[in-house]
Amino acid sequence: MTRFILKRILQGILTAWVIVTILFIVFRTMPGDPTYFLVDPELPEESRELVRERLGLNKPLATQYFIYLSGLAKGDLGESLWYSVPVSTIIGEKFFNTLILALLAFVLQYSLGIIGGIVWAATRRSRFESVSTIFALGVRSMPQFWLGIVMVMIFGVALKLFPTSGIRESGYVANTLAEKYLDLDFLHHLILPVAVLTLSRIAIPMLLLKDTILELYGEDFMDLIKAKGVSRVKELWHAARNAFIPIVTTAAISLGTALGGQVMVEVVFSWPGLGREIIASVSRRDYSMAQSSFLLLSLTVIGFNLLADIAYRYLDPRISET
Amino acid sequence: MGSQLSESGIVRSSKPGGVRSSVVRIRSTKDFISREIKRIRQDPLALSGAIMLLILVLLAIFGPFFAPYDPWEPQYSETGALRLTPPSAQHWLGTDSNARDILSQLLYGSRIAVGMSILAASMIVFIGTLIGLTSGYFGGAIDAILMRITDAAFVIPSIPFVAVLVALTRPSLFNIVFAITFLYWRSSARVVRGQVLSLKERPFVKASRASGASSFYIIRKHILPNVLPFVTFYAAIGVQGAVIAEASVSFLGFGDPGLMSWGKMLQYAFAIGATRVAWWWVIPPGTMISLLVLSVYLLRRGYEEVVNPRLIRGQR
Numbered sequence: 001m002t003r004f005i006l007k008r009i010l011q012g013i014l015t016a017w018v019i020v021t022i023l024f025i026v027f028r029t030m031p032g033d034p035t036y037f038l039v040d041p042e043l044p045e046e047s048r049e050l051v052r053e054r055l056g057l058n059k060p061l062a063t064q065y066f067i068y069l070s071g072l073a074k075g076d077l078g079e080s081l082w083y084s085v086p087v088s089t090i091i092g093e094k095f096f097n098t099l100i101l102a103l104l105a106f107v108l109q110y111s112l113g114i115i116g117g118i119v120w121a122a123t124r125r126s127r128f129e130s131v132s133t134i135f136a137l138g139v140r141s142m143p144q145f146w147l148g149i150v151m152v153m154i155f156g157v158a159l160k161l162f163p164t165s166g167i168r169e170s171g172y173v174a175n176t177l178a179e180k181y182l183d184l185d186f187l188h189h190l191i192l193p194v195a196v197l198t199l200s201r202i203a204i205p206m207l208l209l210k211d212t213i214l215e216l217y218g219e220d221f222m223d224l225i226k227a228k229g230v231s232r233v234k235e236l237w238h239a240a241r242n243a244f245i246p247i248v249t250t251a252a253i254s255l256g257t258a259l260g261g262q263v264m265v266e267v268v269f270s271w272p273g274l275g276r277e278i279i280a281s282v283s284r285r286d287y288s289m290a291q292s293s294f295l296l297l298s299l300t301v302i303g304f305n306l307l308a309d310i311a312y313r314y315l316d317p318r319i320s321e322t
Numbered sequence: 323m324g325s326q327l328s329e330s331g332i333v334r335s336s337k338p339g340g341v342r343s344s345v346v347r348i349r350s351t352k353d354f355i356s357r358e359i360k361r362i363r364q365d366p367l368a369l370s371g372a373i374m375l376l377i378l379v380l381l382a383i384f385g386p387f388f389a390p391y392d393p394w395e396p397q398y399s400e401t402g403a404l405r406l407t408p409p410s411a412q413h414w415l416g417t418d419s420n421a422r423d424i425l426s427q428l429l430y431g432s433r434i435a436v437g438m439s440i441l442a443a444s445m446i447v448f449i450g451t452l453i454g455l456t457s458g459y460f461g462g463a464i465d466a467i468l469m470r471i472t473d474a475a476f477v478i479p480s481i482p483f484v485a486v487l488v489a490l491t492r493p494s495l496f497n498i499v500f501a502i503t504f505l506y507w508r509s510s511a512r513v514v515r516g517q518v519l520s521l522k523e524r525p526f527v528k529a530s531r532a533s534g535a536s537s538f539y540i541i542r543k544h545i546l547p548n549v550l551p552f553v554t555f556y557a558a559i560g561v562q563g564a565v566i567a568e569a570s571v572s573f574l575g576f577g578d579p580g581l582m583s584w585g586k587m588l589q590y591a592f593a594i595g596a597t598r599v600a601w602w603w604v605i606p607p608g609t610m611i612s613l614l615v616l617s618v619y620l621l622r623r624g625y626e627e628v629v630n631p632r633l634i635r636g637q638r
Contacts, residue, residue, distance in 0.1 A: 011473070018474040026486065131365060134620065141562075141615035143569050146588060146608035149597045152550055157598045164598070260479030264570055268592070278482050282489045294482060301477045 006114050008309055012302050019298050027287045078288035087292045098273035105197035106255050109217040113202045117209025145264035148196045160191045165270040193269045212243035252308030256301040348547045359397050371620025378614055380438035385429035393430045393582050396421035408412040409602050412578025415482050419594045427582050428606050434583040440501045443560030447553050450507035481570050488576045495578040498631040502567045510556035517549050558622040563613045
């Protein structure tokens with residue numbers, strides 16, 4: 001088992017390195033001048049050259065690559081071209097903001113989803129089951145950003161129940177961690193984005209559980225349980241227990257996928273997280289910030305996938321190491 | 323990595339470690355198509371999905387001919403430009419902040435959504451299958467390298483990457499389709515490879531090999547028809563992914579400026595701040611996107627039993 005974990009971690013590091021390289025190539029060789037926003041177009045070309053030299057952008061690409069890699073190894077993510085501070089000082093908070101949304105939504109999605117799935121399976125293969133499946137898939141089909149906009153329209157504007165954007169009221173001075181996050185206003189701002197993320201993806205565990213349970217009803221072991229004469233609820237529970245395995249295996253990967261889509265929700269709600277930062281930095285050609293944010297997001301996905309594999313292996317040692 | 327999963331997450335592994343080989347042997351492409359039609363006819367959910375998709379495709383082809391106005395042209399009345407008007411007799415879905423008719427925008431947008439998603443899905447499936455076939459059949463070093471690349475592609479968050487690729491190059495529809503293809507081939511490649519690996523061991527393939535058939539013949543006649551179920555499954559996922567990706571990228575502002583896609587409509591509305599009140603502008607494009615994605619979900623629902631066949635016994 002330990003060998004498996006070590007091997008997977010090594011693979012993870014290798015994958016991470018490949019991604020670092022891909023990102024570097026994408027950001028440094030794509031068209032677009034990072035000095036565009038930094039230097040007044042009125043100034044002569046020499047000023048622009050000075051800025052480029054200061055940022056090290058006029059060195060050959062290979063040299064830039066090695067400088068970047070060695071910086072990464074030391075934990076130096078470079079300086080943000082837009083914010084003019086080291087990336088590492090601001091990226092932490094954005095990462096945390098993204099994680100809060102993602103993890104909270106994930107917990108809600110799977111806890112409510114599992115309960116919902118089990119209850120749903122109790123309806124057996126009825127007309128209701130078919131119709132409700134269409135409805136569940138319908139919600140799942142909605143673009144997350146659109147669901148967000150609609151919910152803002154209903155709950156934020158029409159009903160005025162929740163704030164429509166941001167992470168807290170502007171003008172609020174928050175310095176300590178507690179002031180920032182253990183605060184009613186923050187919670188108030190948290191509700192809509194989390195609701196959107198949860199609602200959008202809750203069909204995944206619900207459908208999976210419902211389908212698996214209903215399928216299991218047909219298995220041999222269920223005939224035995226029925227023959228024992230147990231109550232409908234107990235019968236349901238026996239099927240549900242076996243249905244959990246696919247849920248566990250898909251859960252962590254689902255979290256990885258969710259992180260990618262969260263970008264859209266962060267943009268709609270102006271939530272200051274990693275996703276929104278990637279988009280904003282790319283628009284501003286702030287390479288260091290964009291690269292680092294993207295890298296951090298990818299590493300998080302790698303991390304979750306790693307946990308998924310380990311959990312899977314722990315639950316079912318039969319799988320081969322592909 | 324052991325588990326096979328679609329981005330949407332509704333596919334499950336029946337066997338630890340990957341895809342169980344199809345118990346049924348498909349003999350040819352025609353065989354596959356007739357099986358498919360039969361399956362769709364028998365499943366009410368799949369049937370509704372097929373009808374829905376057909377309507378959307380017809381809308382995409384013929385819709386713009388029925389558009390009452392030019393989607394780009396501001397509409398005027400005697401009093402002035404008809405900005406942000408709710409639905410009325412002259413404009414069934416109202417107008418946007420530039421006084422343009424929304425129904426017409428919707429109809430023209432359907433062409434983009436349906437067209438580009440089919441194009442992207444075809445490219446995704448083509449590349450994914452090619453890589454999967456090569457990797458699975460020939461194995462060895464090629465397989466190892468291709469799978470490492472696929473692994474790396476797997477952990478890159480899709481929408482941010484597509485957005486970044488498009489943002490850094492020119493925002494054209496072609497670049498968007500290209501960027502989407504660049505990332506989404508990974509799932510189909512991996513699954514096709516898995517299926518090829520198991521097919522290689524099947525008796526009819528071994529017999530063919532023993533009779534001296536060339537690799538190309540074996541791939542074309544035996545392997546390819548039996549990967550078709552997987553290919554179509556991932557083509558379906560590709561369509562869904564492409565629709566959502568294009569809408570998302572357009573919404574972020576990186577869409578093709580010359581095209582009025584559904585995502586672009588939402589981007590305008592959001593940028594202006596009209597999303598707070600103009601429900602007639604916000605609801606239609608999002609609904610259309612959802613319907614397109616939903617129709618494919620319904621179509622591919624029963625398919626999981628084929629792609630991940632469990633012997634389904636006693637299903638009531």
